[in-house]
Every structure is written in C-alpha cells, then in structure tokens.
Amino acid sequence: MTVINPYIPFLSEIVAVIKHTEIEFTFRMTYSGEVKPGQFFEVSLPKFGEAPISVSGIGDGTVDLTIRKVGKVTDEIFENYVGDTLFLRGPYGNGFDIANYKGKEIILVAGGTGLSPVKGIVDYFSAHPDDCKSFTLLVGFKSPNDVLFKKDFEEWEKNLNVIMTVDTPVDGYCGKCGLVTQYIPEIPIENSDQAVGIVVGPPMMMKCTITELFNVGFKEENIWISQERKMCCGIGKCGHCKIDDTYICLDGPVFNYTKGKFLKD
Amino acid sequence: MLDLNTKKIKKNAYRITKVRGETASRIRVPGGLLTAELLPLIQNIAETYGNGRIHLTTRQGFEIPGIKFTDMEAVNALLQPIIDKLDINQEIPGKGYTSAGTRNISACIGSNTCPFATYNTTNFAKKMEQEIFPNDLHFKVAFTGCANDCIKTRMQDFGIIGMTEPQYQKERCIGCQACVKACQKKSVDALSVENYRIVRNTEKCVGCGECVINCPTRAWTRSPETYYRLVLMGRTGKRNPRLAEDFLVWATEDAIIKIVKNTYDFVNHYIDREAPGGKEHIGYIIDRTGFEEYKKWAMEGVELDLRTIVKNPIYWGGIHYD
Amino acid sequence: MGYQTTLAKINAIFSDLSKDYVIYAPKRFVGDGTFTNIDTIRYGEITDLSEIEFAEKSNYSFKEVLLPISETLFYFTENEMKEADAPKKGAIVFLRSCDLHGLKRMDTIYLENGAVDTYYKRLRDKTKFILMGCENSFENCFCVSMGTQKSDDYDAYIKVDGNAVLVDSHWDLLDAALAGATEASVMPDSVTANNTVVTVPETVPQTLFDAPFWEDYGNRCIACGRCNFVCPTCTCFTMQDIFYTDNGKAGERRRVWASCHVDGYTDMAGGHAFRNDKGQRMRFKVMHKVNDYKRRFGTHMCIGCGRCDDVCPEYISFANCINKLNTLVNDSVKEEN
Numbered sequence: 001m002t003v004i005n006p007y008i009p010f011l012s013e014i015v016a017v018i019k020h021t022e023i024e025f026t027f028r029m030t031y032s033g034e035v036k037p038g039q040f041f042e043v044s045l046p047k048f049g050e051a052p053i054s055v056s057g058i059g060d061g062t063v064d065l066t067i068r069k070v071g072k073v074t075d076e077i078f079e080n081y082v083g084d085t086l087f088l089r090g091p092y093g094n095g096f097d098i099a100n101y102k103g104k105e106i107i108l109v110a111g112g113t114g115l116s117p118v119k120g121i122v123d124y125f126s127a128h129p130d131d132c133k134s135f136t137l138l139v140g141f142k143s144p145n146d147v148l149f150k151k152d153f154e155e156w157e158k159n160l161n162v163i164m165t166v167d168t169p170v171d172g173y174c175g176k177c178g179l180v181t182q183y184i185p186e187i188p189i190e191n192s193d194q195a196v197g198i199v200v201g202p203p204m205m206m207k208c209t210i211t212e213l214f215n216v217g218f219k220e221e222n223i224w225i226s227q228e229r230k231m232c233c234g235i236g237k238c239g240h241c242k243i244d245d246t247y248i249c250l251d252g253p254v255f256n257y258t259k260g261k262f263l264k265d
Numbered sequence: 266m267l268d269l270n271t272k273k274i275k276k277n278a279y280r281i282t283k284v285r286g287e288t289a290s291r292i293r294v295p296g297g298l299l300t301a302e303l304l305p306l307i308q309n310i311a312e313t314y315g316n317g318r319i320h321l322t323t324r325q326g327f328e329i330p331g332i333k334f335t336d337m338e339a340v341n342a343l344l345q346p347i348i349d350k351l352d353i354n355q356e357i358p359g360k361g362y363t364s365a366g367t368r369n370i371s372a373c374i375g376s377n378t379c380p381f382a383t384y385n386t387t388n389f390a391k392k393m394e395q396e397i398f399p400n401d402l403h404f405k406v407a408f409t410g411c412a413n414d415c416i417k418t419r420m421q422d423f424g425i426i427g428m429t430e431p432q433y434q435k436e437r438c439i440g441c442q443a444c445v446k447a448c449q450k451k452s453v454d455a456l457s458v459e460n461y462r463i464v465r466n467t468e469k470c471v472g473c474g475e476c477v478i479n480c481p482t483r484a485w486t487r488s489p490e491t492y493y494r495l496v497l498m499g500r501t502g503k504r505n506p507r508l509a510e511d512f513l514v515w516a517t518e519d520a521i522i523k524i525v526k527n528t529y530d531f532v533n534h535y536i537d538r539e540a541p542g543g544k545e546h547i548g549y550i551i552d553r554t555g556f557e558e559y560k561k562w563a564m565e566g567v568e569l570d571l572r573t574i575v576k577n578p579i580y581w582g583g584i585h586y587d
Numbered sequence: 588m589g590y591q592t593t594l595a596k597i598n599a600i601f602s603d604l605s606k607d608y609v610i611y612a613p614k615r616f617v618g619d620g621t622f623t624n625i626d627t628i629r630y631g632e633i634t635d636l637s638e639i640e641f642a643e644k645s646n647y648s649f650k651e652v653l654l655p656i657s658e659t660l661f662y663f664t665e666n667e668m669k670e671a672d673a674p675k676k677g678a679i680v681f682l683r684s685c686d687l688h689g690l691k692r693m694d695t696i697y698l699e700n701g702a703v704d705t706y707y708k709r710l711r712d713k714t715k716f717i718l719m720g721c722e723n724s725f726e727n728c729f730c731v732s733m734g735t736q737k738s739d740d741y742d743a744y745i746k747v748d749g750n751a752v753l754v755d756s757h758w759d760l761l762d763a764a765l766a767g768a769t770e771a772s773v774m775p776d777s778v779t780a781n782n783t784v785v786t787v788p789e790t791v792p793q794t795l796f797d798a799p800f801w802e803d804y805g806n807r808c809i810a811c812g813r814c815n816f817v818c819p820t821c822t823c824f825t826m827q828d829i830f831y832t833d834n835g836k837a838g839e840r841r842r843v844w845a846s847c848h849v850d851g852y853t854d855m856a857g858g859h860a861f862r863n864d865k866g867q868r869m870r871f872k873v874m875h876k877v878n879d880y881k882r883r884f885g886t887h888m889c890i891g892c893g894r895c896d897d898v899c900p901e902y903i904s905f906a907n908c909i910n911k912l913n914t915l916v917n918d919s920v921k922e923e924n
Binding site for chain 1 (some may be wrong): 590660661663665666668670696697700702703704705706796798822823824825826827828830834835836840842845847852854855856857861862867871874875878879880881882904
C-alpha cells in the first residue's frame with residue numbers, strides 16, 4: 001500500500017495577479033478540489049520556503065491567495081507572473097462553514113489582511129444576499145494606501161452594508177476614520193442575541209471588537225474567529241501552532257468563540 | 266653577627282627584606298593547585314619561624330615573612346615535605362629550593378573546574394615546571410585555559426592560552442544559532458549562517474569553544490587534540506611595560522615546551538653578564554638581538570603541527586619610558 | 588520466550604542481524620560533552636553489545652533514530668519533487684522503559700494526530716525495540732510518578748551480565764536465532780521507586796497561566812532549548828528550504844528539530860511572536876507535558892526520564908516545577924472554597 005506523502009506539494013499555475021498595494025498581491029492559482037473560506041495552503045515561495053496563506057477567494061477551478069510582502073518571507077513570490085507555477089500543499093484547516101450563517105443577521109469585522117480568510121464569506125453573501133437577513137462588512141485598514149480588494153468593495157457595496165475605516169487618513173481621503181469598534185454600535189441589528197459576528201484581524205483588534213459585540217448584545221456562541229498562527233507543517237506534527245490542547249492547523253483556524261476564548265498562547 | 270651571601274640566599278628562594286635580620290620564604294606551587302593537607306605545614310612554618318602571617322603572591326605561591334636569617338636551615342627542613350609533595354625538582358634534599366630565578370609556573374583554575382577552559386592548565390604547568398626548574402634564569406611562564414586569559418598570560422615572558430578546534434557535525438545542527446550569538450556577543454564573531462548551516466571563519470576563530478559550550482544538540486564538539494596560542498615577552502617594569510604578542514597559534518604542547526627550553530640556551534648565550542645582579546629580562550635581550558635571532562634559537566629542533574601558524578615578525582608595543 | 592545465552596552468541600546474532608538492520612544504542616562519545624573532558628552519552632551505531640553504555644542514563648534520547656535531528660524530506664526542481672530515499676536497512680534500537688513509553692507519544696503525534704507522517708512511518712515500521720532494564724533509578728528519574736517504569740511492549744529484553752546474557756524475546760527472528768539456547772524465565776529489571784517523586788495536578792486552571800509563579804522561570808531560563816532536545820517526547824520541527832542555485836528553483840526541503848523555548852518558535856512572517864516571555868514559554872512546555880497533551884490524547888506526555896533536569900544549564904528543575912505547580916493549584920482551589 002502506498003501511503004500518500006502529505007509533505008509533497010503539487011504544482012499550481014498562476015492564472016492572474018492582482019496588485020492591491022505596494023506590498024499586497026492576490027495570486028489566482030489553479031485548484032479544482034474542495035475548499036472553504038478560512039482554510040489555508042502551504043505555499044512554497046522560491047528562495048524562501050513554505051508559508052501558510054489563507055484562501056482569499058474561491059473561483060471555478062481556482063483559489064485566490066493574497067500574499068503580503070513582509071520581511072524576506074514572502075518577497076520572492078512577487079517575481080512570479082501569469083503562467084508561472086508555484087508548489088502548494090493543502091487546503092488545510094477547518095475553514096468557515098457558510099451554512100452556520102445563512103438566514104442570520106451578520107456582522108463581519110476584519111482588520112487589514114484579516115479580510116483575506118473571510119473574503120470568501122463576503123463574496124458568497126454578496127452574490128446571494130437573500131441567503132441572510134442582513135450583512136454588514138466592517139473593515140479597518142491602517143491607511144487608505146493599505147486598502148485591499150478595492151474592486152471587490154465596489155461589487156460588495158451593491159448588496160451589502162459596507163463600512164470601511166482607516167486608522168490614519170491621508171490627504172484627499174474622505175471616507176471614515178478611526179477604529180472599527182467605534183462603528184459597531186451604529187450597525188442596525190434587530191435581534192443581537194441571534195445575530196452572527198465574524199471577527200478576524202490582529203489579536204488586539206479581535207479582543208476589542210468581541211468586547212464591543214458583547215456590549216451590543218451578541219452571544220459568544222454566535223461569534224466566530226479565525227486564529228492566525230505559525231502553521232509550519234499544516235498537519236498537526238510540527239507543533240508551532242499548538243495552543244493548549246488545540247492544534248490550530250487541524251482544529252482551526254476557525255473557532256466558535258465558546259472555544260476560541262480559551263485559546264491562550 | 267650576621268655574615269650572609271645574599272646572592273645564595275636569594276637563589277634559595279629567600280628575600281632580602283627591609284627589616285634588618287629578617288627574610289621571607291617563598292613557596293612555589295606550580296599550577297597554583299595544592300592539596301589542603303599542605304596548609305598546616307605552611308601554617309606551622311609561619312607560626313614557628315615567621316610572624317604568623319602568610320602572603321599570597323601574584324604568582325600563586327606563598328610567602329612567609331618575618332623569618333630570621335638564622336632560622337633558614339630549620340625552615341628549609343620544614344619546607345622539604347612541601348617540596349616533595351608538590352614534586353619540585355631539587356638538587357640537595359633538605360636544603361630548600363635550588364633556585365628562584367625561574368618563577369613559579371602559574372595557571373588559571375583550568376578545566377578541572379572552569380566550564381570555559383579548554384585544557385587542564387594545572388597539569389601542563391606542572392609538566393613545564395618539571396622541564397625548566399630549577400633553572401635560575403629569570404623566566405615567567407603562565408597557563409590559561411581559554412582566550413579570556415584570567416591568569417593574564419600576556420604579562421608573562423611565555424603565555425600559553427588554550428584553544429580547541431571546533432568540530433561541526435552538520436547533520437546534528439538545527440540552525441538555532443546559539444553558537445552564532447555566543448560567538449558574536451562573547452567572542453570574536455567568527456560564525457555565520459549559510460543555508461541554515463554554520464560557517465566558521467577559521468582565520469578569525471580563537472578556539473575558545475563558546476560554540477561547543479552553547480550548542481544544545483552536540484553539533485559542535487571539541488577536537489580530540491588541544492591546541493595552544495603561545496604569546497611572548499609580555500612584561501611589567503620601569504622601562505617598557507607591554508603585553509605579550511602572539512608567536513604561535515594552534516601550537517602543540519611539545520612545541521611549546523621545546524621553545525621555552527631553547528630560550529634558556531638563547532638567554533645563556535646573550536645575557537649581559539654585567540647587568541645589575543647578573544639579571545636581565547629575556548624581553549630586553551630580544552630587544553637587543555632582534556627577534557630574528559631569537560626565533561632562530563627558539564625554533565631549533567621544534568616540530569610544528571601542520572595547523573600551527575607562526576607569526577613573523579613580531580613587533581611589541583607598550584609604553585616606553587626610556 | 589526467555590533464554591539464557593552468552594555474550595559471544597548474542598553478538599554473533601546481532602552481527603548477523605546487522606545485514607538488515609542498523610543497530611542503535613546509547614554510546615559514550617568521549618570528550619563530546621559541553622565542557623572539556625566531559626563525555627556525551629547519546630545514540631549511535633554499534634556493532635558489539637560491549638559498546639552500549641548500560642551503566643548510565645543517556646543524555647539524549649533515542650528519538651533521533653526515528654526523528655533525525657536534520658532530515659531531508661524531498662528534493663525539488665522547478666517542476667518536480669522527489670521524495671528523499673528511506674534508509675535501506677531497518678533499525679534496532681536499545682532503550683529503557685521510559686523511552687519505550689516515549690515512543691508511544693511520538694507515535695501519537697506522527698501516526699495519529701492529523702495525517703500520517705510518511706517519513707516517521709517508514710522508519711518506524713522497520714524498527715525493532717530492545718528493552719534495557721533499570722536495576723537502579725538514576726538521578727532525576729521520576730518514571731514511577733509517571734507510570735513508565737515498566738513496559739512489556741518490546742521486541743526483546745536483553746540483559747548483559749558479564750558473559751551471560753538474558754533475553755526475553757517477542758521477536759520471531761530472534762527466537763529462531765536463539766533456538767537451542769537454554770530456556771529461562773526472564774523478567775526485565777525495573778525500578779519500583781525513584782528519589783524524585785512528582786505529583787501532577789489533575790487540572791491547571793487557566794487563571795494560573797499569568798501567575799507570578801512563571802515569572803521566576805522567565806528570569807532564569809536562557810531559552811537554549813536543551814530541555815526540549817533531550818526530551819524523548821518533544822517532537823516539534825521546523826522546515827528549512829535549501830536552494831542550490833541562484834534562481835532559487837532547485838534545492839531540498841528538510842526539517843530540523845525545533846524548541847518551544849528557543850526564540851523564533853512562534854514568530855509569524857511579519858515578525859510578531861506570540862510567546863516572547865521565557866516564563867510563558869516554560870508555562871507552555873510544562874502545560875503541554877502534563878496537561879494539554881493528556882486532554883487531547885488521554886495520557887501525560889512526560890515520561891519522567893528527567894533528562895531535562897539533568898541538562899538544564901540554569902538548574903531549572905521541571906520535576907520541581909510540576910510539584911510547585913501542584914501546590915499552587917491546590918492552594919488556589921482552597922482559596923476559592
């Protein structure tokens with residue numbers, strides 16, 4: 001019997017490259033298997049090594065992987081262009097289960113690149129607005145120059161309640177400013193004890209956002225988070241992403257807050 | 266009525282002191298290590314013939330002050346078990362130390378105790394003592410376990426600094442860089458990382474062993490051979506105090522012993538017999554003859570290991586008051 | 588089957604087995620220790636049983652046989668991957684009871700938690716385990732507290748006593764080789780008590796994670812990772828990609844041991860580290876060994892070999908930490924009542 005070697009990646013072709021900012025790009029890669037928003041791939045980056053990258057969009061035979069140039073970790077991939085290939089492993093992790101949110105009032109709060117793992121959810125409800133009672137997308141970026149998925153925002157604004165805010169405005173910017181938390185009380189919600197909150201972003205942003213959701217009456221069992229950690233192997237072996245008795249790569253990265261609140265690094 | 270030959274007294278390891286009629290006895294302890302059983306014997310001499318006090322010398326010996334010149338013979342008798350126990354070469358048993366010019370061979374605590382030491386400094390010091398004592402020429406030799414040089418070998422005529430040649434087993438290396446950090450912060454920054462593996466700059470490496478000490482997986486280990494850095498002609502003094510300079514790097518024990526012994530021949534040949542007290546420091550003799558001449562004598566019959574680097578020429582610095 | 592035989596006979600058998608197996612055992616590596624003239628006892632290949640260090644505890648465990656310190660997983664070019672070849676021969680590993688329990692912990696992670704690890708499995712499947720008895724407990728051992736002082740799960744037990752050798756074989760190949768040897772009833776030597784006794788708290792409330800208790804370790808630990816590297820149950824690794832060429836398209840991927848105490852363990856691509864404080868790293872490790880692992884897999888991870896206590900350059904005692912933690916847990920429960 002041949003055992004499939006889970007460490008051997010497969011080749012995937014770059015079918016499109018979308019530049020968001022000077023340092024953030026989305027690579028549309030060929031992939032025809034099952035995949036959910038919030039799952040991640042281990043992407044082999046030339047001259048560097050593997051890095052876990054969340055799925056930021058799911059197409060017909062493709063997945064989007066949004067990669068940020070941080071340090072030397074992910075620099076090299078930006079030398080790749082359409083028609084080139086990358087080695088991938090995955091998808092790994094549990095991902096978001098859209099069925100959990102159907103028919104509900106939904107507030108999705110994302111900070112910066114935290115939008116990537118939840119973008120598939122936004123895409124889904126933007127395409128199927130009748131599948132939920134209401135959908136508010138609340139996103140915070142550092143500055144207008146850091147805004148990701150600009151084109152997608154135009155699409156989302158048609159069917160969803162979209163609130164975008166930046167920490168630091170620049171000249172000529174006329175949108176909202178400040179932290180995402182200050183906009184939560186303004187979001188119209190009929191039954192907050194039934195509404196769903198999805199929160200992904202930097203640790204501090206997530207903590208404050210969840211506190212604010214509690215303040216407006218959300219229940220913890222209706223809040224979902226995704227935890228970004230150093231997922232090195234993706235298959236429960238290397239130990240880097242372990243928190244308490246939880247392996248983020250196997251049991252997460254998506255957690256209901258009833259479980260997620262106990263995760264202490 | 267005292268009628269003394271001070272030259273003979275000094276050669277017998279007694280001092281002419283500032284107190285008329287009183288001398289002090291110097292006890293040599295090669296390598297600075299002795300068993301505790303000798304301390305009562307030293308105590309007994311101090312209390313019976315001295316003033317009850319013992320001075321710890323900079324060269325790791327004992328000096329017992331307040332002894333009457335008239336008691337030297339009795340003191341010599343009491344010194345005999347100490348001389349025997351410490352295995353000191355002696356011409357006439359019972360008559361004390363045969364000479365005093367070649368000073369006690371001092372050593373740091375070494376690998377018996379210290380985690381940094383690369384060799385057993387005591388053993389090498391004792392071996393050197395066996396080879397060069399009781400020579401009466403004024404030689405200062407010291408041994409130190411690692412490049413930290415706690416014994417201050419660079420202020421001796423001959424300083425011997427231990428070195429180990431780090432052995433790297435790359436398949437045991439995890440790239441944690443504990444060695445790189447240690448070398449950078451505590452030593453000479455001789456390690457770098459290439460493709461997650463460590464590269465040792467062999468020209469920079471001083472063989473201190475910090476990489477070995479800090480490696481958590483035994484990827485770094487010590488070479489079976491111990492190597493030494495031999496530094497020459499450091500000195501204190503009125504005219505031109507200076508630190509010793511490197512002569513040999515990655516040298517062996519045999520080569521070092523041979524060079525020190527050869528130096529006695531050199532000094533015997535070139536010493537200024539008219540110098541005050543017939544004493545002239547080696548360093549000043551080399552200053553007169555030139556280093557090339559000294560090197561010719563020193564290296565006579567010396568077999569060097571393939572790894573040994575010979576520094577040539579050597580220039581000494583220091584402060585010139587002359 | 589139990590046998591009594593001779594050292595010459597058993598050496599001959601192992602010499603024969605060495606055609607198909609590499610034999611690993613704790614060996615003395617003279618002068619290979621941290622300090623001058625200090626030896627290391629660690630696993631290495633042997634050809635004769637006299638090379639085995641029976642009298643002392645090995646500084647490092649057997650785990651490097653099944654989980655090499657540095658292991659190439661595959662070679663890659665621009666378009667292809669080639670799995671690194673497995674060793675041709677199987678392995679025979681001499682180890683003590685505690686380590687044999689450690690093997691179970693490794694199995695759990697590498698064969699059960701998530702996908703099966705190909706590289707571990709291919710070594711594991713071809714490895715035979717030979718128990719070394721413990722007549723006496725070594726310094727810092729607390730196997731009895733962890734219930735690992737005995738194990739029946741071996742392929743053979745071998746005791747060398749001068750020229751006489753006692754064998755208890757669970758391995759048909761060995762039985763065949765020993766056919767005709769004197770049969771004997773052989774019980775592995777095992778200890779019934781250790782000087783170090785450890786009481787593991789039943790559960791550790793999360794409220795104690797930030798207790799000042801851990802700050803002491805934060806001040807003492809130097810994050811060298813030795814405790815992890817000597818531990819037979821520490822199984823973490825990090826991937827390394829090596830590129831042979833400037834264009835970065837051909838090379839190899841390997842994995843190397845990793846340590847949750849060493850800097851970088853939780854670092855994200857952007858540089859954020861989730862556990863910078865060394866006291867919190869100690870808490871993480873301790874909780875993993877005696878709490879988290881049990882919640883997930885049903886047994887404590889720690890097998891009580893005490894190697895972490897043997898090796899720590901800062902004299903941090905893991906065993907004492909657990910005992911102190913147990914007291915802290917009990918005190919905090921009392922306070923609540």
